[in-house]
Amino acid sequence: MLIRFLFLMFYLCNYFSFAQAELVFPEGAKGKIPFEWKSNLIIIPINIQGVELNFLVDTGVGHTLIFDNHKAQQLGFNQDQPYLLRGLGNQPALEAYRVKIDQLSIGDFYLKKLTALVLPESKFILSKRVGTHIDGIIGHDLFEHYAVLIDYPRKYLKINPVKTQKRWKKKRITSFPIHFYKRKPYVELTIPQLEQAAISGNFLIDTGLSDALWLFSKELDFEKTPPVFDDFLGTGINGDVYGERGKIPSLVLGKTILNEIKVAYPSPKTFATLSLEKNRLGSLGAELLSRFKVLIDYPNKQLMLKPTIKTSDPFYYNLSGIELAYEGIQMVKQRLPSVERKGNTGNNGIEILLQERYRLFFHPALKVTYVRPQSPAQRSGVRAGDILMQINGKKIHHMSLEKVLDILQKEPGEKIKLTMNREDHLQKFTFHLQSIFSAINPSVEQTVNTDNKKANTP
Numbered sequence: 001m002l003i004r005f006l007f008l009m010f011y012l013c014n015y016f017s018f019a020q021a022e023l024v025f026p027e028g029a030k031g032k033i034p035f036e037w038k039s040n041l042i043i044i045p046i047n048i049q050g051v052e053l054n055f056l057v058d059t060g061v062g063h064t065l066i067f068d069n070h071k072a073q074q075l076g077f078n079q080d081q082p083y084l085l086r087g088l089g090n091q092p093a094l095e096a097y098r099v100k101i102d103q104l105s106i107g108d109f110y111l112k113k114l115t116a117l118v119l120p121e122s123k124f125i126l127s128k129r130v131g132t133h134i135d136g137i138i139g140h141d142l143f144e145h146y147a148v149l150i151d152y153p154r155k156y157l158k159i160n161p162v163k164t165q166k167r168w169k170k171k172r173i174t175s176f177p178i179h180f181y182k183r184k185p186y187v188e189l190t191i192p193q194l195e196q197a198a199i200s201g202n203f204l205i206d207t208g209l210s211d212a213l214w215l216f217s218k219e220l221d222f223e224k225t226p227p228v229f230d231d232f233l234g235t236g237i238n239g240d241v242y243g244e245r246g247k248i249p250s251l252v253l254g255k256t257i258l259n260e261i262k263v264a265y266p267s268p269k270t271f272a273t274l275s276l277e278k279n280r281l282g283s284l285g286a287e288l289l290s291r292f293k294v295l296i297d298y299p300n301k302q303l304m305l306k307p308t309i310k311t312s313d314p315f316y317y318n319l320s321g322i323e324l325a326y327e328g329i330q331m332v333k334q335r336l337p338s339v340e341r342k343g344n345t346g347n348n349g350i351e352i353l354l355q356e357r358y359r360l361f362f363h364p365a366l367k368v369t370y371v372r373p374q375s376p377a378q379r380s381g382v383r384a385g386d387i388l389m390q391i392n393g394k395k396i397h398h399m400s401l402e403k404v405l406d407i408l409q410k411e412p413g414e415k416i417k418l419t420m421n422r423e424d425h426l427q428k429f430t431f432h433l434q435s436i437f438s439a440i441n442p443s444v445e446q447t448v449n450t451d452n453k454k455a456n457t458p
Contacts, residue, residue, distance in 0.1 A: 021104075021114040023145040023159075029108040031146075031159030038130050038402070040210035040286040042150070044157065046138070047105040049075055053135035057157070058208025059296065060283070061139035062183030064116040066099070071135050077118055085119065088236030088270050094119060106142070109159065114141060137208065140183040140298075147297035150207070152290040153308055161295070168295065168304055174254030176303045178205065178296075181277035185296065187303055191215070191281065192249055193223045201281025205296065205303060209285030210234075212262040212315055213251070216243075216271055217281045224265055225249065229436060232323055232370040233264050243267045245317070247437075251288075256307055262287065262315040287315070319433040320408045320416060321375020322382060324401065327367035366396060366404065368420075376431035382420065389426065390419035408433075 025031065035057070036043040042057040051074050053066075066072050080098035096117040104111045116136075142148065146160035158164065178185045179202075186202040193199055201220050211233075215222060228246035235241070243266040251258045291311045295304040366388040371378045388396055391407055408416065412435040420427050 020144070021141050022112040023109065024112055025109045025160075031107065031109055031161075033107040033157040033159070035155055035157060036132065037152075037155055038132050040290060041130060042157070042207060042286075043130070043132060043134065044106065044138075046136070048101060048103075051075055054133055055136045055138045056130075056134055056208060057142065058137050058139045058206070059143065059185055060204055060206035060208045061137050064114060064136065064138045064141050065096075066116050066118045066136040067134070068118050068120050069135060072118065079118075083117060085117070085237060086273060087238050088241050088266065088274070091239035094237065096120075111141060139208070143185075143296055143298045146299065147295055147302075150289070150294040150296070152293065153310070164295065165297075168306060171306075173295075174256060174305045176254075176305075178298075178301050178303050180298075180301075182275075184277075185298065185303070186277060186280075187284065189281070189284070190252065191222060192251075194225060194249075195223060199281070202277055202279050203281060204277075204283040205289075206283045207286050207289060209283050210287060211264050211285040212287040213248070213282060213285060214264050214266065215282040216266045216268070217279075218271075218276055219279060220281055222281070225263075227437060228265065229372075231264075231372055233266055236270070241266050241270045243270070245436075247315070253305060256305070256311060258288070258291075258311070260315060262317065316409060317436050318372075318409060319376070319412060319435065320431075321372035321377040322368055322408060323370040324366050324388065324404065325369045326364045326401070327369075327387075366401065376416075376434050377418075377429070380429040380431040381427075382418065382429050383422070386420040386422050386427075388418065389421050390417075392417050 033044050036054075043054050044057055046053045046055045051071055053071055066077075077099040080100075082095045082097050084093040085096055086093045096119045099116055099118055101114040101116055102112065104114050147165060149158040149161040149164050151158065176187045178187050180186070185205045187205055188200060189203050190198050190200045199220060199222050201217060215224075224244065225246055225248050228244040231243070231245045233241045233243050233245075243264055245262070245264050247260045248263050249260065251261050291313065292308060293306040295302075295306075297304070368382060368384050368386045368388065371382055371384055388404070390396060391399075391404060396404055410433055412433050414433045416431055416433060418429045420429065
């Protein structure tokens with residue numbers, strides 16, 4: 001995916017008092033929640049006081065967040081004392097205010113007496129990067145009462161999946177103990193090193209991180225497996241995050257071995273002011289977790305992973321070098337038929353020639369927010385700020401963001417033709433997708449491709 005991450009881990013800069021929310025299952029409730037899967041992120045419908053909202057499910061968030069948009073304003077929240085939020089990024093801490101929610105409905109159950117934080121949406125807009133409207137983020141409050149099954153292949157959550165837990169225990173599914181720091185779950189993993197012994201550390205289980213794996217320890221020293229390249233990593237709660245990307249040779253998860261895992265190394269200055277968990281080595285993100293069926297059991301402090309047919313799929317990088325996000329709207333002009341037929345369709349039919357007619361409508365604009373240096377797109381002349389109009393001769397106003405990203409993420413050698421609007425002038429660009437690692441070191445890329453083929457061999 002081209003939208004690399006939405007890393008929503010944050011810390012409160014001042015004390016936050018909250019009471020444990022109460023989860024209520026009405027009689028006959030099944031606790032099954034279908035979700036929308038966008039840019040490697042889980043989005044579920046939530047109802048507060050009759051207002052339908054879309055929430056991102058993020059285990060990396062200790063406190064529920066609500067964005068102060070037009071929907072939230074319908075709820076008439078009373079502002080409590082302000083709190084400061086600090087997360088990844090280079091911008092100042094954000095100010096939010098506390099609210100108390102009597103009831104929050106999710107599917108056929110609901111949470112009572114929930115404490116949340118309301119954050120000005122203008123300071124942190126998720127929707128333009130995800131491609132669908134986002135009104136808030138929920139994490140610990142959803143998971144703290146019962147085990148939760150995340151069935152990525154079938155796109156649903158199941159609260160308190162008793163039958164699944166019993167069945168999985170009999171099959172000896174890979175299981176890890178988890179511990180908590182500031183209401184967030186951590187698991188200990190071991191990362192291989194090239195020149196020294198493997199290193200073990202704690203990883204945040206982060207369903208709100210759309211990448212596969214992040215490494216950014218303050219306390220533990222680790223090697224960056226070459227080659228690596230500079231890149232934009234995404235937008236955190238306190239601004240844009242930059243760093244390096246690469247791959248590590250393997251990651252052992254019980255009996256499952258994943259090969260050539262994508263990894264990001266955020267710049268140390270982006271987390272220098274954060275209070276990280278002791279022995280924190282990084283984060284385990286959704287691009288990796290989604291290759292499994294995942295059962296997260298907060299009450300029993302356990303993470304369980306069941307492999308799926310996607311578990312051994314190779315990890316791909318963005319070959320074009322373009323990052324896209326929705327930014328404002330653009331007016332699209334569509335030509336309508338200029339011939340009106342009357343009578344039968346045979347020779348006796350009458351054709352009336354009409355003047356050319358057009359329909360004007362507005363559509364969200366897809367803006368280039370970043371172009372990776374030395375990427376195929378950058379060398380062809382694409383710039384940040386360009387508005388995408390067409391891709392490979394097709395207009396994009398009827399395409400979803402995911403469809404556009406799929407076209408841009410193809411095999412090396414694929415030809416890409418883009419039409420961009422730059423300052424109200426249409427410009428065309430053509431380039432061929434190129435493997436990042438072959439550009440850095442051809443011999444390394446050959447090894448990577450070989451390993452990926454082995455990983456997919458039955």
